[in-house]
Amino acid sequence: MILALTVAILFGGGVYLIQQRGMVRIVFGMSLIGHAANLTILYAGVPTWRGEAFPDRTPLTDAADPLPQAFVLTAIVIAMATTTIMLALAALGRSDDTRSIEPDDDQSPLTTSARSVTNPTDQEDKA
């Protein structure tokens, strides 16, 4: 019950945060949702408290199911990597997540189209 409530609170908080405008808040929100998912997986395999999953230390009747723990371990590693990427995206560019200063696609300073042509077409009339 407590685990289910924790999942609900984490999920609710995550959903609230990813509806905010700033990218860093969205990153926090996604982390919370990731935790909620991990606890869900744990709950799927370990409904009550069980012993560690080592047959020589815990009788198999009391041991926890190791597979959901392996799932969660993998999911945590992946979530950490994606959090890093999202933080990098939050730091890229200007503070565009709070102020909208987006130029049109075709007048973009960062455009890489026509990079292999010596005399790009649009640059002249803009300059």
Place this chain on the structure above:
Amino acid sequence: MAMDVLLPIFVAVPLAASAIAVLLPWRLIRDILHIIVPFAGIFAGIWLFAHTAEHGPIAHNVGLYVGGVAIPFAADTFSAIMLITTSIVAVAANWFATIVGETRARFYPALTLMLITGVNGALLTADLFNFFVFIEVMLLPSYGLIAMTGTWARLASGRIFVLVNLSASTLLVAGVGIVYGVIGSVNIAALQDVVEGNPLVASAMGIVVIAIAVKAGVFPVHTWLPRTYPGTSAAVMGLFSGLHTKVAVYMLYRIWVHIFDMDPTWNWLIVAFMVISMLVGGFAGLAENSIRRVLAYQMVNGMPFILIMMAFTSDDPQRALAAGLLYTLHHMITIAALVLTSGAIEETYGTGMLSKLSGLARREPVVAAVFAAGAFSVVGFPPFSGMWGKALILLEIARVGNIAAWIAIAAIIIASLGALLSMIRVWREVFWGGAMHQRGVSPQLRISPAKIAPALSLIILSVGMFIFAGPLIDATLTATDGLLNTDAYQQAVLGENAIGVPSPSYQGGN
């Protein structure tokens, strides 16, 4: 030696090549590496197809653990034919990336090779959790690729892409966990036919299916696709168009056949969503302002043509799914060709906006011909692959002949009309109209033949798929025969003394 030990090599080779590409200081060798590895993948896929067509599905448990608790790789003719086609698209997209100088970024080849690793793994895994892992292997380099080059909008697109895919992946892993909680296994072979009469598993698998549907880009979870793909560069979009969504389509087919056992209860649900999806995709492209944005909606338009075949398997599942598979192969080749054509235009004229381009049909007869061919193919006119793709889909739906079938046929025809109008609009704005040099474009500027060569090769392949439709249709029939032979797949994956397989009467719950 049993051939199944070769399966992990499909993952190991691109993974190792990716690591080598990170280390190598010579651009030329990196460029060769990221073309030659998927090129080798084509032939490895053909070998796999021939082998599985003759000997039935093969499977390998990593570390030789017993079936049911191992990490399984499995291949049948269906995964082999998808491997071949994804490799072809990857070769064309990476070839284009090399020509336009995309690989000036040092890690581009390494990231594409990592992407191919994930795709090969997702196509060969027989376990839902491993599918999630390989999807992540496929997505992590994509997060880098999508923000690497492109217009300013790529940063915004990159954020949307990461957030949507991360949410869908989180949903997928939670769904997989719940499936494990209710039935005790996530091995696709062990889960065979468990959904029927078991609402708990049906709801758990429903979460997994919704997550995969997000990645496939079907209504109502398609909106991210046309807002992210056009923001990145054409080479990356070409790569994504053939690989990302089609892996999701592949997995939906496999889940539908193996786990849902093509239960007709769900047919109306599939038809309803796919009909809306194809209509939205067909007509929404009319409101877009650049070539690749229109093409992105052609992807939203094409995906439901493939997936709707899941609802018409009651009469002759082998031919129905083969029609969907043929359309999948055609759609991957054609959309990649169109995206790379648009890329050749953008890389030369500096814009893909419909309003800034005009009169290309006179300037660039070859490029115009390639684009027209691709447009014919995507709408379904002869002499291109799209005609057989659409014709077979319509014939197989008509074979069932109930009310849902007639609704689906009507929707397909109306949606194709929308696709035709979108393509005509691009043609009229970009290829017709006044000459470009009236707008300050140098009259000598031309698209170099090297830039259009990848798209041209794909279009020639599309013509080949039209002319040699007989052998190709036979191959898709062999592929769906392999997909439908679930007992052989189960036998190959689980082996003789599998453990941890839920018994047919187990209703689940803790």
